[in-house]
Amino acid sequence: MGASEKTAAGVSTLPLLHLPQDILVEILSNLPAKSLVRFRCVSKFFYALVVDHGFGVMHRSLSLKLPSRAGILISISSRSSPAYYTINFSEQNAQRPGMLQANRLAYLDSEPFLKGSLLRSSSDGLICLSKPNGDVVVCNVSTGQRISLPRIQFHSPHRPSICAQLGFNSQSKRYKVLMSTWMFARGKWSTSFEYKHWVLTVGVDKSWREINYSPHPFEGYGSLIDSDATSVYIDGFIYSYNWLTKADPPSFHIVAFEVGSESYSLIPFPAEVSLSQEYPLVGYLAPFRDKCRDLLRDFALLQVDGGRLAIVFVRKIGHLSYMDVWTHLSYMDVWTWEISKECWEKITMIIPLEESIDIPHRFLRYTTNHVGEIVLLCINRERFSILICNLKSEVWRQFDVGGVEEFPTLCPEDVRIYRIMDNVFSLE
Structure with missing residues (x-):
C-alpha cells in the first residue's frame, strides 16, 4: 500500500x-x-x-466486480439548474415493489460550477463537466469531491466548440482528460476550421499539454466533436465518432484514443449502415451537420458484455397484422466490434415489452449496467421507465422509475444517462 x-x-x-x-x-x-x-x-x-x-x-x-456498487446516473440539464439522480438496480422503491428508486444528488445540484456546464463524459463514477469558455471540472459522484482543471486560453474572436472526455490510464493508475476543440478560422478566400487537442492528467499535471492528435480531417461543414457527440471509455480507450468528409460520399469512423500512449486508431463504421436505406441520414446527406449530429446521437456507443465496443440503434417498422390492422414494432440493432476478426457482428431483436409501443427514438437514452446489459431510459410525458436487455439470452426486463421530480418533456435532449460505480478514488 x-x-x-x-x-x-x-x-x-x-x-x-x-x-x-x-x-x-x-x-x-x-x-x-x-x-x-x-x-x-x-x-x-x-x-x-x-x-x-x-x-x-x-x-x-x-x-468493478460488485453489483451493489454499480448503477446509472441520470443528468437533467434544465434551464433553471441541472438535476442529477442515481439509480442502483438492487434498490427498489419502498412503496411500490418492482419500481426502481432514483435518488437526487442534492450536493451536486447546489454547486454553482454546474450552471452552464455540460456533462458528456463519465468513467468509473467520475464525471467530467465543461463550459464553452474552457472551464473543466472532474467530480467524484460517490464522494462529492471535485477538482477544477486549468482553463485553456483560446486566442480567437469566435467561441470554440469543446469536448472534454475522461479515461483511465491503467499504467499510471491515473485519470486523464482529452480536450478536443474546433473553431472557425477565416482565410482570405474561404472559411476553414481549426482543430486542436490537449491532454491533462488529473491530480498530476498543472497545465494542459497540446498533442499531435489529428483524426479529424474535416472540410467544409465542420466537426462533430462537440457536446452532442456520444463517446464511451472501455479498458484504456476512449471511443468517439469521427466524421470524415474527404471521401465521396462522406464516410464515418470511430476513433479509438488510447489513454496511456495518447495515440489513436480508426475503426470503420459498419458498411451496411452507410449503404442501407433503413438509415437514410448516412451517405450523401452526411454533409448537413445538424442531421449528422442527430444521427450520431441516436447511434449510441456502449460497452457491452465482455467489455466489447458496441453500436446500438432502436428503430420502428410498420407491420400489417392478419386483421389488416397497421401496427409498429420496435427493433434494436446492436453491432459489436470483434477485435480478433476486425469486423462488426450484428444482432437484431424485437423489443417485446409493452413500453416499446410508444418509444420515439429521440426519447431514448442508452447506457449499460455492471454486467454489460443494455439499459434504455424511456422518456414520455408521464414517467421515466427503464428497459434492460441481456444480449446473450435476449431477455428483456422493464421497470418504472420513482423519485424523479422533473420531467423535461419539451426538451428530451437535455436528459442523459451514464454508467457509474462506487469510487473512492482521490482526485488530488
Whole structure:
C-alpha cells in the first residue's frame, strides 16, 4: 500500500482495533464510498488510508466486480439548474415493489460550477463537466469531491466548440482528460476550421499539454466533436465518432484514443449502415451537420458484455397484422466490434415489452449496467421507465422509475444517462 502502510505504522488507533493491518485494509476496501468518506473523520489512520492513491485503485478494482456498487446516473440539464439522480438496480422503491428508486444528488445540484456546464463524459463514477469558455471540472459522484482543471486560453474572436472526455490510464493508475476543440478560422478566400487537442492528467499535471492528435480531417461543414457527440471509455480507450468528409460520399469512423500512449486508431463504421436505406441520414446527406449530429446521437456507443465496443440503434417498422390492422414494432440493432476478426457482428431483436409501443427514438437514452446489459431510459410525458436487455439470452426486463421530480418533456435532449460505480478514488 506504500503511503498507507507508513501512515498506519505510527498511529495509535490501529493497535486498539486488535486487527492486522492487511485484514483491516481488506475490510475497509469492501465498504461503499459513502461509508469510507465518513470514516475519514475517525482517525488519522482512516483519513490517510481513504485518501491514499493505492487504496483508491484497490477500491476501484473491487467496485468493478460488485453489483451493489454499480448503477446509472441520470443528468437533467434544465434551464433553471441541472438535476442529477442515481439509480442502483438492487434498490427498489419502498412503496411500490418492482419500481426502481432514483435518488437526487442534492450536493451536486447546489454547486454553482454546474450552471452552464455540460456533462458528456463519465468513467468509473467520475464525471467530467465543461463550459464553452474552457472551464473543466472532474467530480467524484460517490464522494462529492471535485477538482477544477486549468482553463485553456483560446486566442480567437469566435467561441470554440469543446469536448472534454475522461479515461483511465491503467499504467499510471491515473485519470486523464482529452480536450478536443474546433473553431472557425477565416482565410482570405474561404472559411476553414481549426482543430486542436490537449491532454491533462488529473491530480498530476498543472497545465494542459497540446498533442499531435489529428483524426479529424474535416472540410467544409465542420466537426462533430462537440457536446452532442456520444463517446464511451472501455479498458484504456476512449471511443468517439469521427466524421470524415474527404471521401465521396462522406464516410464515418470511430476513433479509438488510447489513454496511456495518447495515440489513436480508426475503426470503420459498419458498411451496411452507410449503404442501407433503413438509415437514410448516412451517405450523401452526411454533409448537413445538424442531421449528422442527430444521427450520431441516436447511434449510441456502449460497452457491452465482455467489455466489447458496441453500436446500438432502436428503430420502428410498420407491420400489417392478419386483421389488416397497421401496427409498429420496435427493433434494436446492436453491432459489436470483434477485435480478433476486425469486423462488426450484428444482432437484431424485437423489443417485446409493452413500453416499446410508444418509444420515439429521440426519447431514448442508452447506457449499460455492471454486467454489460443494455439499459434504455424511456422518456414520455408521464414517467421515466427503464428497459434492460441481456444480449446473450435476449431477455428483456422493464421497470418504472420513482423519485424523479422533473420531467423535461419539451426538451428530451437535455436528459442523459451514464454508467457509474462506487469510487473512492482521490482526485488530488
